[in-house]
Amino acid sequence: MLSVLNNDGPVGLNEFINNIHARATADYFVFGEAVHQSILEPENFKKNFAYIHKNDLPFPDSTMRKKENKEFLERFKKENTEKTILSNADFDKIIDMRQSFFRNSKCRELIHECRVEQIYTGEINGVKVKCKVDGVKEGSHIIDIKTTMNASPKSFIS
16 A cells, blocks of 8 residues: 555555445445345345355365366356356355344244335335335335344444
């Protein structure tokens, strides 16, 4: 970062920081979309996302610098050009979050019989609304799934 400041001055540093923020934000959106699809539209998750498990590699105990692993990765990328490739860590987190969601009886109850990814127009407590929601059960409730670093009640208060 200092080299950017030395070479490009404050404007270059600001651009560098904005690019980092844009990439990180994009990664969060991709992760959030993957979580949504894994829970609400698992058939789309399989169509839109791919990952390589370490055990899929020709040499799982070696690094990605090994020729055969590199070649495997290149073939995998070519075969999945239409998909977003998730890291193992992200894929594992997504599956853990999905399993946690469905282990929770209240989550299962709320999502049961919901129409997912809907534009909802109507009235809520006398206020006209139009919004895109993750799920809606007419006459009962709407749901909006969020991902967060810390889901504890205390973190939402602060």
